[in-house]
Amino acid sequence: MERKVGDFLFAWLLILALLMHPAWLVLGNMEGDALHSLRSNLYDPNNVLQSWDPTLVNPCTWFHVTCNNDNSVIRVDLGNAALSGQLVPQLGLLKNLQYLELYSNNISGPIPSDLGNLTTLVSLDLYLNSFTGLIPDTLGKLSKLRFLRLNNNSLMGPIPMSLTNISALQVLDLSNNRLSGVVPDNGSFSLFTPISFANNLDLCGPVTGHPCPGSPPFSPPPPFVQPPPISSPGNLLVILSLNV
Numbered sequence: 425m426e427r428k429v430g431d432f433l434f435a436w437l438l439i440l441a442l443l444m445h446p447a448w449l450v451l452g453n454m455e456g457d458a459l460h461s462l463r464s465n466l467y468d469p470n471n472v473l474q475s476w477d478p479t480l481v482n483p484c485t486w487f488h489v490t491c492n493n494d495n496s497v498i499r500v501d502l503g504n505a506a507l508s509g510q511l512v513p514q515l516g517l518l519k520n521l522q523y524l525e526l527y528s529n530n531i532s533g534p535i536p537s538d539l540g541n542l543t544t545l546v547s548l549d550l551y552l553n554s555f556t557g558l559i560p561d562t563l564g565k566l567s568k569l570r571f572l573r574l575n576n577n578s579l580m581g582p583i584p585m586s587l588t589n590i591s592a593l594q595v596l597d598l599s600n601n602r603l604s605g606v607v608p609d610n611g612s613f614s615l616f617t618p619i620s621f622a623n624n625l626d627l628c629g630p631v632t633g634h635p636c637p638g639s640p641p642f643s644p645p646p647p648f649v650q651p652p653p654i655s656s657p658g659n660l661l662v663i664l665s666l667n668v
Contacts, residue, residue: 455497456483458514466509466531472502496520503549504528516541527573528552535574537562547571551597555579559598561586568592576600583627588613596620607631 460478468474475487484491490499497518508530515524516538522545532554539548540562548569555577563572564586572587575597583603587593588611596616604626607613618631628636 453482455518456480458512458517459483459486459489459497459500461512461514465512466507468505468507470506472505472507490523492520494520498544499523499525501525502529507531510534511536513538515539518542520544522546523549525549526553530554532556534558535560535579539563540565542566543568545569549573550577551575553577557581559584559587559603563587564589566590571595573597574601578602580604583607583621599623603627606636 456478460476463473463476466473472488475485476483476489477486480486482491482495483489483497484495488501488505489497490501492498498520499522500518501523503525504527506529507526510533511526511531513536515521515536519542521542524539524542524545525547527549528551530553531550534557535550535555537560539545540560543565545566546568548563548566549571551573552575555574557579558581559574559579561584563569564584567590569590570592572590572593573595576599579598579601581603582605583598585608587596588608590612593612594615596613597620599620599622601624603621603624605628607621607627607629609629609631616631618633621627621632624632628634628639
């Protein structure tokens with residue numbers, strides 16, 4: 425009888441433990457697997473990713489990775505790390521990621537469209553790399569994005585109109601690429617100046633100073649009119665004295 429009670433108690437405790445299995449453990453493993461896939465796809469001559477050990481419970485102890493209180497990844501800081509290779513679509517699994525900093529490396533290939541799943545992303549810095557292909561239209565889903573810097577790559581094709589829907593966007597730099605087509609001027613893009621699009625020879629539109637094919641030429645600026653001179657108090661006294 426006592427044995428049956430003991431077996432029942434053990435089974436009940438086991439079920440309770442399974443029910444209370446911490447969600448962050450599963451999340452941590454998933455995020456760790458995603459980041460390890462990235463590591464496996466990158467050449468790392470300076471061993472900056474040496475601490476990215478897939479056997480650990482979660483990646484929060486890895487260098488260049490920051491987690492929140494729930495042990496979920498919120499930052500990946502790998503700028504200026506001499507990395508090359510390509511990004512992986514698994515990065516889209518980092519659901520709570522806010523900052524993806526991969527600037528000043530030699531990462532090539534396309535920007536994965538899966539980055540559009542990072543709906544908490546605040547900053548996406550991929551500038552000064554060797555990315556090719558199109559800017560993914562899915563980036564327009566990043567409604568919290570404030571900083572988007574893709575400059576100094578080899579990106580081609582049009583600027584996705586979906587990016588104009590990101591009302592939070594404050595800083596945009598698409599300069600020094602091979603982009604083509606019309607530069608949108610609606611939505612958040614109404615805030616940005618020519619410097620955001622400089623050195624893309626096939627871009628056109630008012631902000632670039634180059635009319636698009638088939639469009640009417642830009643209206644010339646109004647003629648300059650010399651403003652009337654402003655009389656100083658001293659001159660006014662002289663005029664008054666002469667009149668007297």
